[in-house]
Amino acid sequence: MSDVCWGLLSTARINRALIPAIRDAARGRLVAVASRSAESAQRYAAEWGILRAFGCYEAMIESDEVDAIYLSLPNHLHAEWAIRALEAGKHVLCEKPLALSVEEVDAMAAAAAQSGTVLAEAFMYLHHPQIALIDDWVTSGRLGTIQRLESTFCFTLDRAGNYRWDPAMGGGALWDVGVYPLSLSQWLLGGPPTHVLGHAQRNAAGVDIAFSAQMQYANGAVSQFYCGFQSPWTMGLTVIGSEGRLVATRPFNNIDPRHARLYVSHRGREEAVEEMAVPQASLYAGEVEEMHRAILDGDAPRLSLAASRDHIRTVQALYRSAAEGAVVRV
Ligand SMILES: NC(=O)c1ccc[n+]([C@@H]2O[C@H](COP(=O)([O-])OP(=O)(O)OC[C@H]3O[C@@H](n4cnc5c(N)ncnc54)[C@H](OP(=O)(O)O)[C@@H]3O)[C@@H](O)[C@H]2O)c1
Numbered sequence: 605m606s607d608v609c610w611g612l613l614s615t616a617r618i619n620r621a622l623i624p625a626i627r628d629a630a631r632g633r634l635v636a637v638a639s640r641s642a643e644s645a646q647r648y649a650a651e652w653g654i655l656r657a658f659g660c661y662e663a664m665i666e667s668d669e670v671d672a673i674y675l676s677l678p679n680h681l682h683a684e685w686a687i688r689a690l691e692a693g694k695h696v697l698c699e700k701p702l703a704l705s706v707e708e709v710d711a712m713a714a715a716a717a718q719s720g721t722v723l724a725e726a727f728m729y730l731h732h733p734q735i736a737l738i739d740d741w742v743t744s745g746r747l748g749t750i751q752r753l754e755s756t757f758c759f760t761l762d763r764a765g766n767y768r769w770d771p772a773m774g775g776g777a778l779w780d781v782g783v784y785p786l787s788l789s790q791w792l793l794g795g796p797p798t799h800v801l802g803h804a805q806r807n808a809a810g811v812d813i814a815f816s817a818q819m820q821y822a823n824g825a826v827s828q829f830y831c832g833f834q835s836p837w838t839m840g841l842t843v844i845g846s847e848g849r850l851v852a853t854r855p856f857n858n859i860d861p862r863h864a865r866l867y868v869s870h871r872g873r874e875e876a877v878e879e880m881a882v883p884q885a886s887l888y889a890g891e892v893e894e895m896h897r898a899i900l901d902g903d904a905p906r907l908s909l910a911a912s913r914d915h916i917r918t919v920q921a922l923y924r925s926a927a928e929g930a931v932v933r934v
Contacts, residue, residue: 608695608899609671611636611656611664613685615648616676618699621728623652625888626674631896638664661685665692672895674726675699678767679774683708686723690715695722695899697891701783701919702912704774709913716909722898724891724905725912727787729856731890733883734866735791738843741850741868742792748847748871753792753827755785755841757856758814761833768833769811776812777831778804778919784856785829786817786922787915788841793821796914801931802922805832817922847871852882859887 610626612619615637626632635655639645642659649657658664665673665688672695675686683703686696690712702725703709716723729735741747759781767773768780778786790796797819804812814832821827841855851867858864864882869875897903918934925932 605671605900607631607633608896609633609635609669611638611658611667611670611673611694612654613638613661613664613673613675613689614677615639615644616699618676619652619674621888622674622676622892625886625892628886628889629892629896631900632892636664636667636670662688665689665694671695672697672722672899679704679779680767680772682774683712686712687715690719690721690723693719693721695895697724697726697895699726700787701725701774701779701916702909703916704779705920706913706917709909709916713909713913722895722905723909724895724898725907725909725915726891727784727907728888728891729784729858730787730791730907731894732858732887733885733890734852734855734858734864735788737866737880737883738841738850738852738855739792741848742843742845746848747843747845747850747868750793750823750825750843750845752825752844753785753789753829753841754844755788755827755829755855756831756838757781757784758830758832758835758838760836761813769807769809771809771811776804776815777833778802778812778815778817778922780831780833782815782817782829782831782922783915783919785827785831785841786819786918788855789819789827789829790911790914790918792843793823793825793827795822796918796934797827798822799931799933800918800921800925802924802926804923804926812926815922815926819918819922849874854882857887858882
């Protein structure tokens with residue numbers, strides 16, 4: 605195989621971000637889309653200029669024309685359809701969150717190991733050079749001992765009837781956007797927290813429309829985040845270390861360079877804030893290139909399944925903490 609032939613599993617809204625990333629990649633080709641209805645698949649294929657349209661998911665998964673699946677289904681369907689695709693010998697880039705329980709992650713990982721295929725969680729922002737730059741500031745020690753991370757990801761969810769409003773479909777702010785600050789904390793601090801305290805603000809249907817979290821790490825660092833569905837677009841990261849402080853205004857989505865800023869200030873020179881250029885790159889290109897390296901070159905994905913498992917473990921601990929009103933060990 606010299607190129608990876610991709611199929612989109614569903615006509616989800618997020619596909620529009622992946623389509624150019626696959627098309628622009630040196631070793632990727634977008635060849636198919638599958639939808640629950642033939643009519644919608646055909647309409648979508650015509651709109652986006654995709655060669656093959658499958659009127660059910662099974663048909664695309666079984667097709668020899670497709671090597672890799674981009675899985676953009678609602679969260680409660682990730683495990684089932686990833687496993688079916690992996691068992692059919694397809695590589696899978698699965699949207700975040702990878703699954704809704706550790707048991708599901710383990711079953712998915714077992715299916716990938718059994719079929720010798722690549723499975724990865726699609727956290728696009730972790731593959732962007734901005735995160736490599738932030739990671740370098742944190743891990744090089746230039747900020748000193750990391751004491752605290754503060755991050756936010758909020759937006760106004762105005763899509764009535766969307767799966768995000770339904771707890772049974774893996775809806776809720778924590779599963780949808782809280783996983784960004786959670787995964788970034790894990791990435792920058794080198795592993796999951798030891799203890800968490802969560803607070804959920806729920807609507808009448810029982811879905812968390814906002815979530816606050818405090819996560820305690822073995823090295824003494826604390827990460828706090830807030831996420832929600834009912835505020836204007838709000839995003840940010842502050843890393844506080846003993847020697848310096850780093851602020852990123854668009855850590856998770858820096859598509860518009862006018863709004864993405866990166867600042868560092870140093871102990872004793874707090875007023876001399878240093879502004880760094882945010883590296884420019886397509887937000888979704890990195891995760892696609894990473895899949896190509898894993899599939900074609902045999903490289904291990906930088907975001908391992910063990911790390912994705914820890915994301916899910918931490919989310920589950922946070923929901924448990926919110927339900928019990930107590931600190932929970934992860
Ligand atoms: N990385 C990112 O930047 C990012 C951004 C947004 C979302 N996401 C993730 O991407 C996934 C999809 O999110 P989205 O907002 O793009 O989804 P969406 O627009 O609501 O679309 C989901 C698609 O799933 C299919 N589907 C199958 N069973 C369904 C059911 N019972 N109810 C509703 N849809 C069903 C539908 O496609 P067919 O009708 O064609 O079968 C539908 O179009 C989620 O896991 C989300 O977390 C990631």
